[in-house]
Amino acid sequence: MSFWSLMMADLKSIVTDKAIAITLFGGVLFYSVLYPLPYLNEVPTKQQIVVIDGDHTSLSRQLIRHADASPKLDVVGQLTTIDQAQQWVASGKAHGFMVIPENFRRDLIRQKGVTLAYGGDANYFLIYSAVVEGLMSVGIDAGKYVQFNGLLARGSSAKQVKHDLDPIKLNSVPAFNPSLGYTPYVVPGVLLLVLHQTLLIGAGILGAGQWGRAGYWQQASPLELILARVTVFALIYSFFTCFYVGFCNYWYGVSVQAELAQVLLFLVPFILCTAVAGVAFSCLFTRRDLPTQVLLLISMPILFVSGFIWPLELIPSPLVWLGQIVPAVSTIQGMLQLNQMGASWPSVVHFWWQLWGLALVYFMLAFIGVRYRLKAQ
Amino acid sequence: MKQLIKRELHALWHDPWQLALVSYIPLVGIFGLWWLFSAGLPRQLPVAIVDQDQSQISRMLVRQLTASSVITPIHYQDINSAKASMEKAETYAMVVLPFQLNRDLLTGHQPSIDIRYNSQYLLVGKLLSSQIQLSLADGLKSKALIKQLAAGVPMAQAEVNLNLVKTQISALYNANSNYVVFLLPPVLIALGQLLAMLVFANSLNRELRLNTLQEWFALGTRRVLWAKILVYTPLIVLQGRLILTLLYQYLGLPLAGEFGQLLLAQIVMLLAVWLLVLTIFFLLQDSARVVSFCTALFAPAFPFMGITFPTQDMPQLAQWWRLLMPSSHYIDTHVGVVSYGQSFATFTQQVVSYWAYLLLIPVIVFLARRVKRMTNSITVQPSGSEAS
Numbered sequence: 188m189s190f191w192s193l194m195m196a197d198l199k200s201i202v203t204d205k206a207i208a209i210t211l212f213g214g215v216l217f218y219s220v221l222y223p224l225p226y227l228n229e230v231p232t233k234q235q236i237v238v239i240d241g242d243h244t245s246l247s248r249q250l251i252r253h254a255d256a257s258p259k260l261d262v263v264g265q266l267t268t269i270d271q272a273q274q275w276v277a278s279g280k281a282h283g284f285m286v287i288p289e290n291f292r293r294d295l296i297r298q299k300g301v302t303l304a305y306g307g308d309a310n311y312f313l314i315y316s317a318v319v320e321g322l323m324s325v326g327i328d329a330g331k332y333v334q335f336n337g338l339l340a341r342g343s344s345a346k347q348v349k350h351d352l353d354p355i356k357l358n359s360v361p362a363f364n365p366s367l368g369y370t371p372y373v374v375p376g377v378l379l380l381v382l383h384q385t386l387l388i389g390a391g392i393l394g395a396g397q398w399g400r401a402g403y404w405q406q407a408s409p410l411e412l413i414l415a416r417v418t419v420f421a422l423i424y425s426f427f428t429c430f431y432v433g434f435c436n437y438w439y440g441v442s443v444q445a446e447l448a449q450v451l452l453f454l455v456p457f458i459l460c461t462a463v464a465g466v467a468f469s470c471l472f473t474r475r476d477l478p479t480q481v482l483l484l485i486s487m488p489i490l491f492v493s494g495f496i497w498p499l500e501l502i503p504s505p506l507v508w509l510g511q512i513v514p515a516v517s518t519i520q521g522m523l524q525l526n527q528m529g530a531s532w533p534s535v536v537h538f539w540w541q542l543w544g545l546a547l548v549y550f551m552l553a554f555i556g557v558r559y560r561l562k563a564q
Numbered sequence: 565m566k567q568l569i570k571r572e573l574h575a576l577w578h579d580p581w582q583l584a585l586v587s588y589i590p591l592v593g594i595f596g597l598w599w600l601f602s603a604g605l606p607r608q609l610p611v612a613i614v615d616q617d618q619s620q621i622s623r624m625l626v627r628q629l630t631a632s633s634v635i636t637p638i639h640y641q642d643i644n645s646a647k648a649s650m651e652k653a654e655t656y657a658m659v660v661l662p663f664q665l666n667r668d669l670l671t672g673h674q675p676s677i678d679i680r681y682n683s684q685y686l687l688v689g690k691l692l693s694s695q696i697q698l699s700l701a702d703g704l705k706s707k708a709l710i711k712q713l714a715a716g717v718p719m720a721q722a723e724v725n726l727n728l729v730k731t732q733i734s735a736l737y738n739a740n741s742n743y744v745v746f747l748l749p750p751v752l753i754a755l756g757q758l759l760a761m762l763v764f765a766n767s768l769n770r771e772l773r774l775n776t777l778q779e780w781f782a783l784g785t786r787r788v789l790w791a792k793i794l795v796y797t798p799l800i801v802l803q804g805r806l807i808l809t810l811l812y813q814y815l816g817l818p819l820a821g822e823f824g825q826l827l828l829a830q831i832v833m834l835l836a837v838w839l840l841v842l843t844i845f846f847l848l849q850d851s852a853r854v855v856s857f858c859t860a861l862f863a864p865a866f867p868f869m870g871i872t873f874p875t876q877d878m879p880q881l882a883q884w885w886r887l888l889m890p891s892s893h894y895i896d897t898h899v900g901v902v903s904y905g906q907s908f909a910t911f912t913q914q915v916v917s918y919w920a921y922l923l924l925i926p927v928i929v930f931l932a933r934r935v936k937r938m939t940n941s942i943t944v945q946p947s948g949s950e951a952s
Contacts, residue, residue, distance in 0.1 A: 209853065304731070306733075329729060356676035362681060367683050372684065392852055474581075483862075492600070528653070534648065
């Protein structure tokens, strides 16, 4: 059996096997829509809060209006006690509250300190941070407003007053993901993981369905079979990867910084390594429904070990080492640095070499595995 | 019925993978994920410092940053190397203390301290941004205090002047913003749901694989199904109970309500999972495809729970998809019980939200009858073959 016909036979069994075709073509398309779907609005806005106004003065009302005007907040009601506010939070009608103390305006004008109290539902960190950030800026503005007027009244010039209130400017700017959006945060990593997982599943089901049965795969040597299979999967996944890294990143507004040639160069060992790993992985199974299950269970851990959701510094090092054997982990780290954070090629090249090294190891494992499986029949 | 349950237990015992799914895999999974997040609070994250001023005040500000538990300052000589370290994710933020910072402050100019934080790693970046600003603002306040004192303001008044509006911030239900409290429960619930789905799908698929579908129908479709439910529901609830024990008893995370409600809610969630798996099983009738399809459906359950990204800010389509996932119904109850100590009345309302799953029952009956007819008509040939 020639190499070419072996490849064609592999391709045919991939495309005609419904379980594999659904996973590969259906899964890749489906997940490119489904995973980013919840995050399309990027940032949480208009979080409902309630206000407990103990002051009822022009200033406290102004504060409430400012809170309502903040893009992060939406004042949905005014209550009288903190207990009521907690009930609103517990019933989901509000996610945070602000307490304006009695004599708020009077104390401020008399230059006595006042305390504004904020509470937010910390079950949802994104909501909580939106509520607190929104209220903090509103509160600081209110204080500044009073100080500004007070200092003006005492005869300082407006320019001088502004300077006195802000002697130093803290210019804090997000880098790499300027909108602080959730899609650019999650999508580039998760899509690479989807490629990795679907490829492994596809190769796994294909192998598991063939070992121990008669077919074209027996007419080839282990080396030929591995090379043909890796070539076929690599070719299919070149298209998928182009679709994900090229189109989806663009479509979801992910910031892309690397040069095209470098991205292509980086992804070559990723695709090859994952394809070889897929063939090696398939030798572990003879039941077609198992590869999917194993990969499903390890996909969340792989995502977390990649270190863009929970920082690597905080993950116990044995888990980080264990993650190094997964092609997706070094790929996600390398691609994020190269493509999203604009790192230079030399600073990510160790990921690249690691992928080649993994490819070599998995190739040897695949050879041992396939030889065993073909002999066993 | 006893015999049918025995049949299920026998099947479970003779399927090593299935046995693994109900025994050590959940243990390893739960322990592994907990270990991953066990740090709980982000601490000592590396931050690049470029001190171009090298003055007393710039060093004081760096000491302020060092004092923060979240920040570990790492000095860089120039901005380019600091930038490179950020691009390599060796540092997650960068603070530039500009040349003549001290001089500008003394001569009444307004210097500006540049902070850049890695928002590609959103969680870390946002945290560092707020912590760096807090630390620096605090350091600068002590300078401003001296200035006020020098201008003749009495100490008590000077302190008030600096903090005219103080703020008191309460993180409700998670007082120190611990990530174990925030992230671990939904992650483990997502894992539990995946395990439940796999276990049930495997149990059904086994009938296909060993070609015992006919035996099943002969024994009574419903009775065998009940036996499966009676065997696997307690086993999975046991895993759920293990998760709860780890979180709220061993780790001692705050728990306002009672376990009873949570376990009941888990049973309801599992019944919903069973209905979904049954529908897919009777629809596809091929073990690999059943698993693939269930996987496609259940794998993205975690982002749709609405814990990491709030439900109300999802697009409408995502909110509908969310309702398809039993875990998103359950998580509402979970948060309600754990944080708000919700009443039983609220729980009943939440259970009612599962009503749409009941619509699956007639579909399952219809599909099952079709499968039964097909199985009976091709008695000799193996049904649900593994062939592609």
